Amino acid sequence: DSGVTQTPKHLITATGQRVTLRCSPRSGDLSVYWYQQSLDQGLQFLIQYYNGEERAKGNILERFSAQQFPDLHSELNLSSLELGDSALYFCASSDRSGLIGNEQFFGPGTRLTVL
Amino acid sequence: QQPVQSPQAVILREGEDAVINCSSSKALYSVHWYRQKHGEAPVFLMILLKGGEQKGHDKISASFNEKKQQSSLYLTASQLSYSGTYFCGTGTYSGGGADGLTFGKGTHLIIQP
Numbered sequence: 001d002s003g004v005t006q007t008p009k010h011l012i013t014a015t016g017q018r019v020t021l022r023c024s025p026r027s028g029d030l031s032v033y034w035y036q037q038s039l040d041q042g043l044q045f046l047i048q049y050y051n052g053e054e055r056a057k058g059n060i061l062e063r064f065s066a067q068q069f070p071d072l073h074s075e076l077n078l079s080s081l082e083l084g085d086s087a088l089y090f091c092a093s094s095d096r097s098g099l100i101g102n103e104q105f106f107g108p109g110t111r112l113t114v115l
Numbered sequence: 116q117q118p119v120q121s122p123q124a125v126i127l128r129e130g131e132d133a134v135i136n137c138s139s140s141k142a143l144y145s146v147h148w149y150r151q152k153h154g155e156a157p158v159f160l161m162i163l164l165k166g167g168e169q170k171g172h173d174k175i176s177a178s179f180n181e182k183k184q185q186s187s188l189y190l191t192a193s194q195l196s197y198s199g200t201y202f203c204g205t206g207t208y209s210g211g212g213a214d215g216l217t218f219g220k221g222t223h224l225i226i227q228p
């Protein structure tokens with residue numbers, strides 16, 4: 001158990017809908033990273049937040065957005081969902097601000113199915 | 116650009132050794148290794164940084180050749196629990212700063228009793 005929690009575990013929704021995925025980082029970690037894992041694209045970095053501020057963006061679609069709250073939990077919002085958005089969404093956390101120079105600990109993931 | 120991992124899959128008997136390779140076409144700042152079991156989260160194994168710093172589990176070893184942009188993960192005296200898919204993630208810098216980790220397609224490792 002990495003100490004990172006994500007809810008919900010599974011989410012099934014229809015095309016065109018909007019969903020929110022939630023992540024709580026390990027105690028003391030200030031950085032949260034969001035990743036998408038799909039069969040065809042593999043594991044892809046979406047976005048990083050550090051202590052409430054957006055730090056870096058990766059392959060995140062404009063329909064997706066994220067934020068990190070004062071208590072350091074983060075939410076990933078996915079809107080106008082398409083079939084291709086079906087994937088496992090992971091968040092990871094770290095105790096530092098870096099994007100590539102420190103260990104990241106992954107949560108259990110949210111499996112999103114868009115019908 | 117996605118790093119290339121080899122082999123794609125390997126089957127071992129318990130107690131045997133394995134080497135998993137990760138190669139990039141870009142200059143690397145860091146290499147991160149994770150193991151993932153089906154339907155579960157990737158588990159951090161090791162990070163190797165340009166300049167020689169490493170952090171990771173005691174029972175896992177890895178190397179990082181900065182000049183060749185390659186890393187190898189060494190699994191010795193494999194145990195059944197080592198089964199899973201191993202991913203390398205590479206950290207690079209581009210003109211705009213650090214890029215997010217880019218992961219390879221994974222190496223599937225099966226350990227048989």
